[in-house]
Amino acid sequence: MSGIRLDLSVRDLTETDVPRCGWSGSPAHVRQLVHQLHRAGAGEIDYLAVCTPVGFPVALCGVDYTVTPGAGMLWQLSVHPALQSCGIGTLLIRAAERRIGARGLTRAELRVEEDNPRARALYERLGYRAFGRAPDSWDVEAEDGSIHRYETMCTMMRKDLA
Template identity: 75%
Template sequence: MDDVRLHLSVRDLTEADLPSCGWAGSPKHVRELVHQIRRAETGEVDYLAVCTPVGLPVAVGGVDYTAAPGAGTLWQLGVHPALRSCGIGTLLIRAAEHRITTRGLTTAELGVEDSNPRARALYERLGYRPFGHAPDTWDIEDEDGTLRRYETVCTLMRKSLA
């Protein structure tokens, strides 16, 4: 089998990207990304897209600067399911960490669901260490359009970027 190399870039997510982000979550989640793009315009967050050479997002994720004093909090990180384990998540996280340090902050935080050991292993490989646990909830839209409350427990992780 021949290797395929693809040059990827990281940039801000735009509204024009949303129609090609159906893989990133439910239709409700994708619709709500408009709100995150607006927050990015005010400087509260950065919302990034890792894109192919033709500009299609294959990974997205945010950095919230309002969630934890003195830190950037990574959240809503996701890679297209067909492209997981190819290093794209690492590229996204490194770009998010760069955005954090560009703002003069030296700490990155995130929460990972206890039921997601693959993601936790990635974060640990990248230097994140657990510092606590917290419950989390959000609304999920089922295929028929009904909303239900999702409840989980997350391990809180932190990394010094100094």
């Protein structure tokens, strides 16, 4: 069986990338990316993008250093739907872990929705272990532009990087 080989790179997300990230969420989510990039400029977070050779982002991940002392919190992990299950999520998570380690931190944490066993299986395969549960919520923009609050229960997971 033959396949398509695509050389991907991981780099910081930029404001010029944002208009090409519509696949990652609602228009409100994409607008929020600009705010997150300002936080990256202040050193509070890293926001990574996996990109094609022409620079098109196909996966995104934030790493927040302000949530848990001694750890980087991975969040907003997203891979373009057409490219899921191709190893891109693994590439992105490993790059995020290297960023965390480069800051001298020894632990990565994340939260995964309890109704997302596919994502949890990926995280477990990469060495993350559950250590608790917590509710989470965020605003979601509907197609008509209205905003509603999405609430969910998440499993908290961590991985020692040392």
